[in-house]
Amino acid sequence: MAAELTQTGAEILLRALRDQGVEVIFGYPGGAVLPIYDALFQQNSIRHILVRHEQAAVHAAEGYARSTGRVGCVLVTSGPGATNAVTGLVDALMDSIPIVCLTGQVPTHLIGNDAFQEADTTGITRPATKHNYLVKRPEDLARVVHEAFYVASHGRPGPVVIDLPKDIVINKAPYTEPTVQHPSYRPRTEPDASQIAKAIALLKGAKRPIIYAGGGVINAGPEASALLTQFAHITGFPITNTLMGLGSYPASDPQFLGMLGMHGTYEANLAMHGCDAMLAIGARFDDRITGRLDAFSQGSTKIHIDIDGSSINKNVAVDIPIVADAGKALEALLVAWKASDAPVDKPALANWWRQIDVWRGKDSLKFTQDMKRGGIIKPQYAIQRLYEITRARKQETFITTEVGQHQMWAAQHYRFEQPNRWMTSGGLGTMGYGLPSAMGVQIAHPDALVIDIAGEASILMNIQEMGTLAQYRLPVKVFILNNQYMGMVRQWQELLHGSRYSETYSAALPDFVKLADAFHATGMRAQSVDELDDVIHAMIDCPTAVIADIAVDQAENCFPMIPSGAAHNEMLLGPEHEASGAGITDAGLALV
Amino acid sequence: MTSPTDTTQRSATISVLVDNEAGVLARVIGLFSGRGYNIDSLTVAPVDEEHLRSRINIVTSGTSMVIEQIKAQLDRLVPVHRVADLTMDGPHVARELALVKVICTGEQRVEALQIGDTFRARVVDTTLGSFVFELTGATDKIDAFIDLMRNLGLAEVSRSGIAALARGSRVI
Numbered sequence: 001m002a003a004e005l006t007q008t009g010a011e012i013l014l015r016a017l018r019d020q021g022v023e024v025i026f027g028y029p030g031g032a033v034l035p036i037y038d039a040l041f042q043q044n045s046i047r048h049i050l051v052r053h054e055q056a057a058v059h060a061a062e063g064y065a066r067s068t069g070r071v072g073c074v075l076v077t078s079g080p081g082a083t084n085a086v087t088g089l090v091d092a093l094m095d096s097i098p099i100v101c102l103t104g105q106v107p108t109h110l111i112g113n114d115a116f117q118e119a120d121t122t123g124i125t126r127p128a129t130k131h132n133y134l135v136k137r138p139e140d141l142a143r144v145v146h147e148a149f150y151v152a153s154h155g156r157p158g159p160v161v162i163d164l165p166k167d168i169v170i171n172k173a174p175y176t177e178p179t180v181q182h183p184s185y186r187p188r189t190e191p192d193a194s195q196i197a198k199a200i201a202l203l204k205g206a207k208r209p210i211i212y213a214g215g216g217v218i219n220a221g222p223e224a225s226a227l228l229t230q231f232a233h234i235t236g237f238p239i240t241n242t243l244m245g246l247g248s249y250p251a252s253d254p255q256f257l258g259m260l261g262m263h264g265t266y267e268a269n270l271a272m273h274g275c276d277a278m279l280a281i282g283a284r285f286d287d288r289i290t291g292r293l294d295a296f297s298q299g300s301t302k303i304h305i306d307i308d309g310s311s312i313n314k315n316v317a318v319d320i321p322i323v324a325d326a327g328k329a330l331e332a333l334l335v336a337w338k339a340s341d342a343p344v345d346k347p348a349l350a351n352w353w354r355q356i357d358v359w360r361g362k363d364s365l366k367f368t369q370d371m372k373r374g375g376i377i378k379p380q381y382a383i384q385r386l387y388e389i390t391r392a393r394k395q396e397t398f399i400t401t402e403v404g405q406h407q408m409w410a411a412q413h414y415r416f417e418q419p420n421r422w423m424t425s426g427g428l429g430t431m432g433y434g435l436p437s438a439m440g441v442q443i444a445h446p447d448a449l450v451i452d453i454a455g456e457a458s459i460l461m462n463i464q465e466m467g468t469l470a471q472y473r474l475p476v477k478v479f480i481l482n483n484q485y486m487g488m489v490r491q492w493q494e495l496l497h498g499s500r501y502s503e504t505y506s507a508a509l510p511d512f513v514k515l516a517d518a519f520h521a522t523g524m525r526a527q528s529v530d531e532l533d534d535v536i537h538a539m540i541d542c543p544t545a546v547i548a549d550i551a552v553d554q555a556e557n558c559f560p561m562i563p564s565g566a567a568h569n570e571m572l573l574g575p576e577h578e579a580s581g582a583g584i585t586d587a588g589l590a591l592v
Numbered sequence: 593m594t595s596p597t598d599t600t601q602r603s604a605t606i607s608v609l610v611d612n613e614a615g616v617l618a619r620v621i622g623l624f625s626g627r628g629y630n631i632d633s634l635t636v637a638p639v640d641e642e643h644l645r646s647r648i649n650i651v652t653s654g655t656s657m658v659i660e661q662i663k664a665q666l667d668r669l670v671p672v673h674r675v676a677d678l679t680m681d682g683p684h685v686a687r688e689l690a691l692v693k694v695i696c697t698g699e700q701r702v703e704a705l706q707i708g709d710t711f712r713a714r715v716v717d718t719t720l721g722s723f724v725f726e727l728t729g730a731t732d733k734i735d736a737f738i739d740l741m742r743n744l745g746l747a748e749v750s751r752s753g754i755a756a757l758a759r760g761s762r763v764i
Contacts, residue, residue, distance in 0.1 A: 122615060123618070126615065126618060126622055127622055127626050130670070131670040131671075132615075134615075136614075151670055155668070182670075184611060184670070184671065184672075184673050185670045187668075308668060309664045309667060309668065310661065310664035310667070310668050313657060313660055313661070314664075317657070
């Protein structure tokens with residue numbers, strides 16, 4: 001005889017969320033989720049953060065998840081609530097961020113009737129999520145919530161949608177406790193010992209090795225980053241990070257070559273091009289990394305560690321595939337390296353480092369800042385000073401970005417020593433990501449310094465979230481590198497389209513100082529280099545949210561750059577360097 | 593070893609054991625269309641009432657690297673239990689069923705019936721002016737039958753797509 005049901009679906013839902021450890025939900029109410037909001041109102045253990053747009057709710061949950069390693073939780077209504085969330089979901093899918101997004105739905109008997117605020121949410125989000133559910137029976141509700149958290153956080157993390165018809169959350173439902181295992185989804189996390197042995201044999205004999213580590217190391221937890229550092233130190237190998245992997249290895253370490261890829265350093269890209277053994281960990285050989293595929297690191301034997309088997313041999317054929325959690329694989333590599341008595345080719349390694357030092361000597365991130373009074377601020381200099389000042393102040397600092405030139409300059413010039421401090425939209429490249437993401441980070445770390453390095457165009461894509469910052473007194477700092485252009489697009493137009501700046505000038509910009517004021521924040525502005533430090537200090541000292549509008553050189557381009565369709569050894573260096581690199585081919589012009 | 597430079601196309605018969613839940617077929621088809629893979633044939637039906645499993649059989653084509661990708665992409669879908677590449681894993685049997693409507697009279701009727709006999713097709717419906725043949729077999733056998741019927745009043749074809757199993761004692 002079943003026990004009498006006493007709780008509504010909405011209450012069961014919140015109970016399941018609590019059992020999954022949820023403390024914060026980012027959301028926006030609406031008709032289909034009214035019963036859930038009513039249940040939220042009557043409890044105190046889960047905090048709801050009211051955003052101003054559903055896309056921002058997902059980005060905020062991403063910031064929360066990336067800075068804590070926990071699953072981010074989102075609650076939106078049916079129809080437009082769900083469709084607005086889609087950009088955030090795809091962003092989380094591309095960057096492997098664990099999110100559970102609850103969407104309202106019209107009652108089950110109206111599904112398919114084109115009811116008010118009805119959308120086929122599971123249909124729309126199927127390719128936008130790792131997995132999704134439509135709950136059609138009250139008895140499935142609790143189990144589905146538990147499964148969703150398991151799926152979001154196990155294997156390669158990702159977003160999971162649970163579509164909740166209104167009658168399901170109104171009617172009484174039974175509760176089921178979380179179970180440890182999913183009935184079918186059991187991703188492999190332990191590396192194959194024989195593959196680890198092959199990898200170590202290759203690495204021991206390597207003459208020109210490189211470690212190429214990505215966001216998978218960060219997703220594997222801070223222990224994985226510590227193991228990566230140990231492994232690099234024990235081997236003495238050079239190491240480079242992807243955009244997503246920044247912070248998994250301390251940037252100040254002498255073995256660190258900086259970021260690789262389209263806007264990576266000269267030494268990182270040439271070391272990838274010239275290596276004889278490559279150890280890729282939690283990175284997916286994305287087109288922004290490889291450049292022209294048929295010229296990518298042709299002389300190397302490649303080891304690829306990834307928790308997602310479909311990432312292996314997708315773009316680049318590898319010789320030693322290892323499907324495993326990055327942390328577990330690194331642990332096994334460390335043990336096997338220590339146990340192996342095979343000699344390391346020390347003279348060859350020393351030669352390799354001499355070569356890398358020659359490449360380093362190019363100083364590919366070099367720029368020249370005019371330090372005279374009234375000098376125009378170089379965007380790189382603004383980030384360099386932001387880095388130096390925040391580092392000197394020793395406050396725990398988290399950086400988010402929007403998408404574009406400022407993002408790449410931040411990746412190049414802000415140096416991360418620890419994982420989970422850097423939140424950027426890597427795979428999808430979502431303008432408007434940084435502000436809501438910073439909001440989520442600040443909720444998770446109320447006492448930390450959270451800075452959104454932004455461009456003046458990107459920031460306007462989710463500027464409404466200034467209202468959320470005001471409501472919850474979140475002292476997020478928005479640091480705008482304002483060049484009055486959609487800078488990265490302008491740069492491509494300059495390089496590829498004869499400097500025809502089609503629609504990339506940011507006309508009719510708001511007065512960002514007044515805009516901050518209107519949103520109960522503090523606005524400040526730096527027009528020239530002599531004002532920069534004072535503004536950065538004032539921004540950090542300010543107890544409220546800040547928009548710091550930094551007027552930067554409008555003509556500055558982001559270098560180095562591997563033009564689309566070019567190889568790693570065909571990089572364009574900046575105007576500080578002699579002519580370099582290849583021209584852009586017709587095939588390259590077709591690439592993004 | 594797969595190589596990105598190997599452009600040789602091969603055909604692959606892939607069987608996928610999935611949870612019999614709403615949307616699972618859309619998930620598999622969406623994977624193929626979203627990533628630009630070919631589907632030459634597709635069948636799906638429940639095969640295990642006890643564990644609520646369905647079996648999807650897909651015939652696809654691509655380079656070895658693409659087919660390895662397809663298998664890996666299928667394998668990471670949450671409701672997917674098993675993925676088997678019947679073409680690579682050893683010998684297998686693949687059969688499909690076709691219903692073929694032929695509209696003809698006189699000499700052509702006799703000819704169509706004789707060819708049907710040769711192919712061991714059964715006549716499952718007949719009128720004075722038409723037949724419906726039922727035919728099972730490998731895809732090329734059915735293709736051959738349909739080709740022959742073209743000159744004998746072929747009017748309509750309905751095919752099931754293939755069902756496939758590994759030969760011997762191997763199971764998915």
